[in-house]
Amino acid sequence: MKAVLFDMDGVIVDTNPHHRLAWRSYFERYGKPLTDADFVQYVSGKHNNDILSHLFPDRSLSLTEARQLAAEKEALFRELYLPDIQPVAGLAGFLQLLRNSGIRTAVATSAPVENLDFVMDTLNLRAYFDVLLDESKVSHPKPNPEIYQKGMQLLSVEPNESVIFEDSTTGIRAAKAAGAYVIGLTTTDSAKELISAGADEVIGDFTELSPDRFQELANRSVSV
Known part of the structure; x- marks a missing residue:
């Protein structure tokens, strides 16, 4: 990864x-x-x-x-x-772990840039991401994979070197079509729905990513 x-x-x-x-x-x-x-x-x-x-x-x-x-x-x-704004549980620690490990990061959201800026700046998360993509950066919204394909291109990585986190069946389909390994969060749709849409695995939040599990992901190379 x-x-x-x-x-x-x-x-x-x-x-x-x-x-x-x-x-x-x-x-x-x-x-x-x-x-x-x-x-x-x-x-x-x-x-x-x-x-x-x-x-x-x-x-x-x-x-x-x-x-x-x-x-x-x-x-x-x-x-x-x-x-009420706050990050999903465990996110801050996970982002720091990615940064310490030299793993590149991106946000790829269908939201407008105003919402992206609002979240990044209110929670002071901007420094954790190498690439920020909002709805204005693509021509085709999810489930089209364009936003993830563009994100990987800007990060200079291949799909089999990438892991994507998504929470909806629409997003899961976009991420899988982009060729990455996809982890679903059950904040929006159920685990069953996310798996049915193509998620490779499902978590409730980032606190479930133990150091051992992170190392497994870091060593992952997905066959596309």
């Missing part, structure tokens, strides 16, 4: 409960309720453009309108999450 790539929401920070609150409030702002079932079907793991298409099914949103509406929602999310 020469590189580790991280999704952000549900991997670096467990933002999903606050995204749920933000989307519910945002839907209500425009007169449409968002049930838990609707959240799972239309919101969880989806790109903002797809979610907005569900919220405004009778409107043909221009690119500018879609960006403005998405920015409104993400600003609401950051406001709601700021008092």
Whole structure:
């Protein structure tokens, strides 16, 4: 293993409960309720453009309108999450271990750059990452593997030298399509769902990565 790539929401920070609150409030702002079932079907793991298409099914949103509406929602999310923001358990120690071991790192998130900057700077994590990729850096969102392929290219590593951490079935499919070894976190989807989507193994959080397990990963070379 020469590189580790991280999704952000549900991997670096467990933002999903606050995204749920933000989307519910945002839907209500425009007169449409968002049930838990609707959240799972239309919101969880989806790109903002797809979610907005569900919220405004009778409107043909221009690119500018879609960006403005998405920015409104993400600003609401950051406001709601700021008092509670914290990294997923064990992340800080794991990042330091990677840094001490000379393993390169990247964040590859479908979130907007404002959210990426918010998380990196509020938690003082920016120095731990060699590459930061947000939705604006790619043409095709997950489950397309483009963001992970670009991340590995910028890190100058091959897929069989890379480990990716993801939390959703959509992200797992993108990571597997990129050819890396994929570890799922059960912050969003269940272990069964993550394994079914292609995760090679599943953890609850980074405290489960013992020094021995880390060494196994560090010695890993995946056949693609």
